[in-house]
Amino acid sequence: MDWKELYESRTCTAEEAVQKIKSHDRVVLAHSVSEPYELVDAMVANAENYENVTVSQMVSLGKGEYTKAKYKGNFRYEGWFTSACTRECLAEGHGQFVPVYFHDVPRYIRTGIFPVDVAMVTLSTPDRNGFCSIGASCDFTWQAIKSAKVVLAEINDQAPVIYGETFVHVSEVDAFVETSRPLPELKLPEICEVEKAIGKNCASLIEDGATLQLGIGAIPDAVLSQLKDKKHLGIHSEMISDGVVDLYEAGVIDNSQKSIDKGKITVTFLMGTKKLYDFADRNPALEMKPVDYVNDPVVISQCSKMVCINSCLQVDFLGQVVSDTIGTRQFSGVGGQVDFVRGAAMSLDEQGKAIIAMPSIVKKKDGSMMSKIVPFIEKGAVVTTNRHDVDYIVTEYGIARMKGQTMQDRARALIGIAHPEFREELKEEFEKRFNTTF
Incomplete structure (x- = not known):
């Protein structure tokens, strides 16, 4: 037939x-x-x-x-x-x-x-x-x-x-x-001063010729906004947002130095606005592949100068990252965070970087603040990225490198990038936890 x-x-x-x-x-x-x-x-x-x-x-x-x-x-x-x-x-x-x-x-x-x-x-x-x-x-x-x-x-x-x-x-x-219906569009996030500072800190870890994985939201868009002076960036990411289109059209992203899928933006799904969908439509510069290729840590490990940027809900003194639960409540899922964290760690060129970026605080409904850097994760919460995999933690106040650091040094570094209003309280908890002066 x-x-x-x-x-x-x-x-x-x-x-x-x-x-x-x-x-x-x-x-x-x-x-x-x-x-x-x-x-x-x-x-x-x-x-x-x-x-x-x-x-x-x-x-x-x-x-x-x-x-x-x-x-x-x-x-x-x-x-x-x-x-x-x-x-x-x-x-x-x-x-x-x-x-x-x-x-x-x-x-x-x-x-x-x-x-x-x-x-x-x-x-x-x-x-x-x-x-x-x-x-x-x-x-x-x-x-x-x-x-x-x-x-x-x-x-x-x-x-x-x-x-x-x-x-x-x-x-x-x-x-x-x-x-016949338009694809759902996500409203572009508002980037405030906190996100701008986080974006600037993340951008400082990205070199010319890097291959990037980013998610969606204010922080990834803030990172992209800080990359206009970079050269020859590439994309190997489970998804992209509208900010990638802007950098591609500006010539910052050209995928010319990617070690695999050279010359191509490689993704497994899209989620953004019509601008993104129109950019991707019949565009030979972008290729979509199944997630068991794009997110396979072994494939990711082959990407040159791989930098992955993800977010989280909470980080404790040991560097344990909680991204998908709030206490016992399931909020989202692991998604591709651990796929890319491990892929970057396995980088064949040994230049991979895994960044967990987040604001230092969250504001509750009553207007009070809660630190996202804590001595202990919330009861019932699940560790998404474990302390052995975690690499960089970034807030608006700076960058804390976890790999190769003792538990005490990790905690000190994290307290250093916590919100100032919580640092003294965190220092006291540090001294109780580790039985030593800060």
Whole structure:
């Protein structure tokens, strides 16, 4: 059958497509901005016909209706990351969180640790050869399509076509639902003086010709804003934001000195504004690859002058980094933090740097301040990056190097970059902890 005839024969409404989901299936949703919202809405609307359907995903920017208590007999959320719309069900006890390194997710899918009955994804309009791009999300989405028993695709004519390991033939999809909607956009963060200072401190650790991994938010954008005088930077990152576009167009990022994927911005998913999606669309300077390549510590170790920059919620005197829990409450997930921290540590050129950057304090709802540098991590919190892996900790007050330092020297360095209002209190705790003068 000609691919066009096949496509036409499998095109249907979202309501018809979700009839292919059966009770007790595991449904995997495409990641982040590629979540197929029309299919998800139709699945929720059909909830009364399901019993115990497991829904798995990482970051969701949708409504997360399937995690609501009223659907707990129909859907069971089993997330590999949590977002604002999905984390409440964990606290309520009818959702589950599965700890997993980002780079391991495709392998878990391939080997059946994470079985996939149904993959629901967003794809671009088919090209003249019948191939669709998986748009802004390759990561584990590509493997979910390859491994699923049933693939349901929302064909969005506004989804970008991105080069790399991103193409799926229409013959691999069981149902198509045609839509036309802009990709979700993240509001650009406001960069205040604290973030500017953190960005400047991080930038001081980045040399010309470095390969960078950055996340999203005010701190990564602040770092990028401080790199305008650098030369020949490269990108090997699980994701990028709009700030990378600005530096690429200014010639600061040219990927010319990358040791692997030379000349290319290498990512596994995108999350930003239309400016970023338009930049990536059919751009041969950017390649998207599965997360088991991009985030594999062995691959990262091959990147020249690798510098990874991630954030956290809390750091204790020993350098233990808490990034995904607040006490016993699951807040997010490990994501790619440990993948890149370890990859940088394993750098073949021995020039890798792993930076954990954060404001020195967090302001509570009542306006009071709490130090993010603490003697002990909060009860019930989980260590994300352990004390043996941690490298640099950066706040607006400076840089503390952890590697090669004793526990006491680590604590002294961290107190030195803590907020001034907490330093005396931290010094007292230091003397109690280590039975010595500060």
